[in-house]
Every structure is written in structure tokens, then in C-alpha cells.
Amino acid sequence: MGQDRPNYITPAGFAAMRTRYEQLFGVDRPALVEVISWAAGNGDRSENGDYIYGRKKLREIDRELGHLSRRMKSAKVVDPSRQEDRSRVFFGATVTIVDEDDEERTLTLVGTDEADASQGRINWYSPLAMALKGAAVGDVRRVSLPGGTRDYEVVTITYPDA
Known part of the structure; x- marks a missing residue:
């Protein structure tokens, strides 16, 4: 999307975006960090499926959080x-x-x-x-x-x- 075009969004659309962000940031991410640190304590990380999968999932969540954060910052709420x-x-x-x-x-x-x-x-x-x-x-x-x-x-x- 071009930078010259406003990122219009309805109040409901913005609320849904914020809810998704809060779910990822406040619930999903902390739970995953807990699993990763538990898995990290289980010895060899190179063959530890929980650890490897957890790190991959964490990167996905962080990517989505970054995307949502940028979209919310640029959003222009129009009712x-x-x-x-x-x-x-x-x-x-x-x-x-x-x-x-x-x-x-x-x-x-x-x-x-x-x-x-x-x-x-x-x-x-x-x-x-x-x-x-x-x-x-x-x-x-x-x-x-x-x-x-x-x-x-x-x-x-x-x-x-x-």
C-alpha cells in the first residue's frame, strides 16, 4: 500500500485489530516464552522439538505484533x-x-x-x-x-x- 494513501479503518475494525494485538502480546506470547524456557531447561536444544518449534512460533508472533503495531500506528479511524x-x-x-x-x-x-x-x-x-x-x-x-x-x-x- 502506498504511503501517500491514508490507512482508513472503521472503529470496529480498529477494535478487532487492537484485541488481536492484546491477545498476542498479553496472552499467547508470555505462554510461549514460558514453554520455551521450560524446553530450554531440558538439555540439548538442537534436538528439542518443543524448543525449536517454540522459537519458530515466537518469531511468527513477533512478526505479527510488529505488523499490527505498524498498521495501528498508521490507521486513521473513520466512523x-x-x-x-x-x-x-x-x-x-x-x-x-x-x-x-x-x-x-x-x-x-x-x-x-x-x-x-x-x-x-x-x-x-x-x-x-x-x-x-x-x-x-x-x-x-x-x-x-x-x-x-x-x-x-x-x-x-x-x-x-x-
Whole structure:
């Protein structure tokens, strides 16, 4: 992700990220350190599976902690329930769109860290979200996707209640 683009995130997305960080830092990591020090006391470390696996797992946890820490530091929390202009598509909007084949999809535009296409949460910086930004109900937007160009009409736009 480019440094020039803000790392937008919803309050719920940020809370989930912080919860994951606190779980890793306060629970998982200390428990693992305990296992590693116990395993280290069991003689030869070169053939000690608990020790070797524990060190590997600890590196993974530390990597994830570092990643989460950087993402939280760069996060810009935006609460979609506070959106004043609810007639257009902005960050956090839930949008129902229909394509040329009358296929309807409902999507919520969220930050990179909370995107999950299988749940209908698409990245704010994805081609589809970029095309929908600023659209109003009835607007048709053309999107270039890997499978070709498609036109989508905006059917509904909703935001969470405050």
C-alpha cells in the first residue's frame, strides 16, 4: 500500500485489530516464552522439538505484533455512522449494485485491514470501490476488472446508525 494513501479503518475494525494485538502480546506470547524456557531447561536444544518449534512460533508472533503495531500506528479511524452526506458513496457505505445481467451485490467499503470479499467487505482502494466513490443512487459506474469492463448501477446506499 502506498504511503501517500491514508490507512482508513472503521472503529470496529480498529477494535478487532487492537484485541488481536492484546491477545498476542498479553496472552499467547508470555505462554510461549514460558514453554520455551521450560524446553530450554531440558538439555540439548538442537534436538528439542518443543524448543525449536517454540522459537519458530515466537518469531511468527513477533512478526505479527510488529505488523499490527505498524498498521495501528498508521490507521486513521473513520466512523461511517457520522457521515453527513448519506446520498453518496463514501468510506464505510454499504452499497447495493446491479450489473448488466441484473446480478445484484451488496458491498461495504472498508479499510485494507478489514476487507474480506467473502463477507462482502471490499477494500476502499479496490477498483470497484474506487469507481463507486461519490456515486449516488441511479448512477452507473464503469469498472475495469480482470475479467473485462462492467457497468454497475447503484441501487441503494446505507450507512450504520450513530
